[in-house]
Amino acid sequence: MTNPDRLTRIEKVLDYIHEHLDEPIHVLNLAEKSCWSRWQFQRVFGQATGLTVAQYIRELRLSNAAELLLSSKDRHVDIAIQCGFDSEISFSRAFKQMFNCTPGHYRQQGKRYGLRTPLQYRKPHTAQIDTPKAFTQIRLESRDDFQLHGINDWIRGPFSSAPDFIERVPRLWKQLEKQAHHIDSHTRPIGVVDTNDHPQHPDQMRYWVGYVNQPNKHFDSMQIPAQEYAVIPVHGKVVAIEQAVEWFIYQWLPDSNYLGVQGYELEIYEPNYDPDSSHSYMEYWLPIKPR
Structure with missing residues (x-):
């Protein structure tokens, strides 16, 4: 069965990630906040979410950037910095890897696709068999x-x-x-x-x-x-x-x-x-x- 304390600790880490997406986030710091070692934290996070920490942070940042491309007229470089990327070049490279197109083409299409939203804990129904992936991510x-x-x-x-x-x-x-x-x-x-x-x-x-x-x-x-x-x-x-x-x-x-x-x-x-x-x-x- 799912350990409630484990889930609470993961939720706290997720809250921290969501509040600091535009800042540098290091796995070691997240592990310290969770009270696990770095190895233990990465293992538990993967079991609970189905994602690695780095993958999750990258996909959320790029999803926020994609939303800004559609909802604002900000320059690509400003969106890149706002979403936690060091440069427009690194942003464009990562964006293309996730969405299979450039930021400019995504904006031109004007459609939301492939966007990830923050993970949320979903308490299993009493009649439902427990699953190690206790968090749900809407796309x-x-x-x-x-x-x-x-x-x-x-x-x-x-x-x-x-x-x-x-x-x-x-x-x-x-x-x-x-x-x-x-x-x-x-x-x-x-x-x-x-x-x-x-x-x-x-x-x-x-x-x-x-x-x-x-x-x-x-x-x-x-x-x-x-x-x-x-x-x-x-x-x-x-x-x-x-x-x-x-x-x-x-x-x-x-x-x-x-x-x-x-x-x-x-x-x-x-x-x-x-x-x-x-x-x-x-x-x-x-x-x-x-x-």
């Missing part, structure tokens, strides 16, 4: 419009007065699997939850399962518009999805710089996803916009 991504081809049904979600998604959603996935013999085996299906208002179905949402840009006469089609998303990583059995989304809505979103919006929520699963395995992984993409 911000933009996705162009695409066409989904598949099957769909009306469902009542977890916040409905009479939820039925637990029965209806697996039924749709099984139906899609039966019809997928004509789809390339390397093409992964996704789930899409249409949360827009539908007056004729006031207590329901339309749930889709299908393939991106794979037209077929056996499937219905729907156009998903371009959208900005908060991406929630979900480790574990399928029940962990609902728990992760609730944590995001009730805890992460209110304290963030973003608002949730109605639209199309995406469920993107790793290959061979097993809903009954504690080792499974998927991502839940929720539409957002800056406040």
Whole structure:
């Protein structure tokens, strides 16, 4: 089980990192604040977060820089210094490694993608098997419009007065699997939850399962518009999805710089996803916009 004292010490270190991102941060100093040796601290930090200390600090600094590129007209060199880099050259090199483009091109595109947000501790649900990665990091991504081809049904979600998604959603996935013999085996299906208002179905949402840009006469089609998303990583059995989304809505979103919006929520699963395995992984993409 997770050691509460260990998590508290990691949280204190994370708070320090978040408050001093624009200053030099040394692993040895962080280890002293955590009361572990340098080796012990790096090991515990990696187990709890899935990241190295240096990687985490670098990604947060570059994410802050990417946000400033989109939200301000500051010069690249000023953004570099503001985000803790020694020079514009070192900043540009690190930025390209993370985002696969120059700061100038990122600004020109005008879209948020690949941004990392500060890690937050998410207390496991009592029914959830404990995981060594006790902290969750939300990623911000933009996705162009695409066409989904598949099957769909009306469902009542977890916040409905009479939820039925637990029965209806697996039924749709099984139906899609039966019809997928004509789809390339390397093409992964996704789930899409249409949360827009539908007056004729006031207590329901339309749930889709299908393939991106794979037209077929056996499937219905729907156009998903371009959208900005908060991406929630979900480790574990399928029940962990609902728990992760609730944590995001009730805890992460209110304290963030973003608002949730109605639209199309995406469920993107790793290959061979097993809903009954504690080792499974998927991502839940929720539409957002800056406040």
